[in-house]
Amino acid sequence: MTIQLYNTLTRQKERFEPIEEGKVKMYVCGPTVYNYIHIGNARPAVVFDMVRRYLEYRGYDVHYVSNFTDVDDKIIKSAEELDQDVMAVAERFIDAYYEDTEALGVKKADEHPRVTDTMPEIIAFIERLVAKGYAYESDGDVYFRTRKFENYGQLSHQSIDDLQAGARIQVGEKKEDPLDFVLWKKAKDNEIAWESPWGNGRPGWHIECSAMVKKHLGETIDIHAGGQDLSFPHHENEIAQSEALNEKKMANYWIHNGYINIDNEKMSKSLDNFILVHDIIKQYDPEIVRFFIVNAHYRSPINFSDEQLNAAGKALERIRTTYQNTAHRLAESADLGSDADSWKEKIISHRERFIEAMDDDFNSANAVAVMFDLVKTANLYLEEKQTAKSVLQSFLDEFDDMAFVLGIKVKEEEELLDEEIEQLIEERVEARKNRHFQRADEIRDLLKEKGIVLEDTPQGTRWKRGDV
RNA sequence: GGCGGCAUAGCCAAGUGGUAAGGCAGAGGUCUGCAAAACCUCGAUCCACCGGUUCGAAUCCGGUUGCCGCCUCCA
Numbered sequence: 001m002t003i004q005l006y007n008t009l010t011r012q013k014e015r016f017e018p019i020e021e022g023k024v025k026m027y028v029c030g031p032t033v034y035n036y037i038h039i040g041n042a043r044p045a046v047v048f049d050m051v052r053r054y055l056e057y058r059g060y061d062v063h064y065v066s067n068f069t070d071v072d073d074k075i076i077k078s079a080e081e082l083d084q085d086v087m088a089v090a091e092r093f094i095d096a097y098y099e100d101t102e103a104l105g106v107k108k109a110d111e112h113p114r115v116t117d118t119m120p121e122i123i124a125f126i127e128r129l130v131a132k133g134y135a136y137e138s139d140g141d142v143y144f145r146t147r148k149f150e151n152y153g154q155l156s157h158q159s160i161d162d163l164q165a166g167a168r169i170q171v172g173e174k175k176e177d178p179l180d181f182v183l184w185k186k187a188k189d190n191e192i193a194w195e196s197p198w199g200n201g202r203p204g205w206h207i208e209c210s211a212m213v214k215k216h217l218g219e220t221i222d223i224h225a226g227g228q229d230l231s232f233p234h235h236e237n238e239i240a241q242s243e244a245l246n247e248k249k250m251a252n253y254w255i256h257n258g259y260i261n262i263d264n265e266k267m268s269k270s271l272d273n274f275i276l277v278h279d280i281i282k283q284y285d286p287e288i289v290r291f292f293i294v295n296a297h298y299r300s301p302i303n304f305s306d307e308q309l310n311a312a313g314k315a316l317e318r319i320r321t322t323y324q325n326t327a328h329r330l331a332e333s334a335d336l337g338s339d340a341d342s343w344k345e346k347i348i349s350h351r352e353r354f355i356e357a358m359d360d361d362f363n364s365a366n367a368v369a370v371m372f373d374l375v376k377t378a379n380l381y382l383e384e385k386q387t388a389k390s391v392l393q394s395f396l397d398e399f400d401d402m403a404f405v406l407g408i409k410v411k412e413e414e415e416l417l418d419e420e421i422e423q424l425i426e427e428r429v430e431a432r433k434n435r436h437f438q439r440a441d442e443i444r445d446l447l448k449e450k451g452i453v454l455e456d457t458p459q460g461t462r463w464k465r466g467d468v
Numbered sequence: 469g470g471c472g473g474c475a476u477a478g479c480c481a482a483g484u485g486g487u488a489a490g491g492c493a494g495a496g497g498u499c500u501g502c503a504a505a506a507c508c509u510c511g512a513u514c515c516a517c518c519g520g521u522u523c524g525a526a527u528c529c530g531g532u533u534g535c536c537g538c539c540u541c542c543a
Contacts, residue, residue: 031543032542043543045543073541074541158538159471163470163539228473229538232538232539259536261536264535269542295480295490295491296480297481301474308480312480312491314493325505357482365481365482365490368490369481369491379506432501444503453504456503457504
């Protein structure tokens with residue numbers, strides 16, 4: 001079996017074949033850091049992190065690069081409003097980005113290049129486009145000559161004339177053609193700027209990704225990813241710039257995630273209906289937010305609501321409970337089970353189904369369903385009077401693997417309880433032994449108020465954190 | 469106007485030619501001192517609507533309706 005993925009370029013699922021065997025070069029468009037990220041920004045971070053984890057799980061050596069746009073109009077505006085330095089604002093929200101995405105289980109990229117660290121490469125890139133006739137200077141700005149690039153529109157599957165017909169783009173006097181887009185912007189007075197052959201200015205939005213991809217990954221990469229709304233014009237323009245210069249295909253596979261909606265409408269900063277990750281994770285365990293995201297296929301739109309998050313929380317709890325019950329049994333019971341092989345075969349068949357699901361365009365919704373089947377199978381095993389340690393361990397290992405790919409935590413942190421609580425639990429065990437159920441129930445209620453939920457099992461009493 | 473996506477049980481969500489996964493919610497039962505957790509049983513005679521292709525369609529084709537998105541900064 002091989003991995004199939006939906007390529008926006010061809011609008012169909014294709015078999016994944018990396019350029020270099022066993023290696024994957026992957027680039028994900030990152031955020032413009034002028035504010036805390038909202039959950040719509042979090043989705044690509046999460047789903048492409050999952051894609052990366054899955055590729056690693058399948059044995060690929062993944063070189064994963066994701067950028068920060070740390071200078072542009074919005075940051076400059078934000079800096080003015082906050083009365084702070086542009087770079088300070090960028091720095092602050094880059095830190096916030098790491099904090100928020102880490103909470104959501106997103107691993108850091110191998111490289112997180114910034115525009116401001118890529119300036120020489122960006123300028124060189126533009127210079128060469130000018131030299132090749134694909135770009136021209138106009139009053140301190142530099143524009144890309146879109147119509148000169150013959151394959152323009154290949155990603156959005158639009159003819160250049162349709163694009164122009166539908167364009168509500170104003171024809172700037174500086175541009176030769178309304179479809180031309182800016183590579184270099186002349187600085188206004190007192191604005192943050194870099195020196196260039198065309199005077200002081202800063203890069204346009206699209207050029208940074210072309211330059212960074214080339215610098216960090218090369219002229220042709222395996223996977224280029226981002227939100228659906230980036231496919232046009234951002235990705236289309238990236239292709240135009242890179243392929244005009246390199247005369248090579250920029251990326252073999254383009255993948256785009258669907259939106260997160262609020263009340264069925266796209267969440268965006270301009271619609272002012274966004275929810276910040278920073279805020280939502282105060283209300284819900286970030287693991288729940290992650291689980292909610294991976295529980296749907298990455299290309300489907302998902303609607304964000306309290307009802308859905310609560311359901312996701314319960315669902316995740318079910319997985320964790322089974323994991324804990326399995327771990328508890330492993331620790332507390334003797335190694336007695338027979339028939340170990342048939343149970344292990346069941347576990348392996350779940351693993352195969354999990355891989356099958358993820359191989360099919362990273363269908364994590366199905367992968368999660370397989371995980372729930374494994375939960376059920378594990379629960380059935382726990383119903384057995386006698387269990388084998390090796391089988392219990394196999395269940396845990398399988399859960400760990402699946403959880404790694406999906407980026408969710410199923411293992412609870414080792415935690416010690418207050419001595420006082422420990423004593424109460426001890427006292428209750430004694431009380432139950434002596435059939436003093438009234439006292440036992442009193443203690444259980446008391447602990448519940450403290451957020452400690454007790455469960456009596458044939459292997460003894462265990463506790464977990466619950467709602468206070 | 470151009471391009472695209474979606475419409476499956478109370479809610480969410482897979483399935484994309486062979487007779488409807490999974491989760492949440494709900495009902496009944498088993499286990500338990502009681503709980504909790506778990507287990508068992510129950511739910512769409514049907515996949516927006518209308519035609520067509522096929523031995524067979526939620527799945528393919530044509531059309532209709534509704535919703536959403538891109539074409540402008542946006543993940």
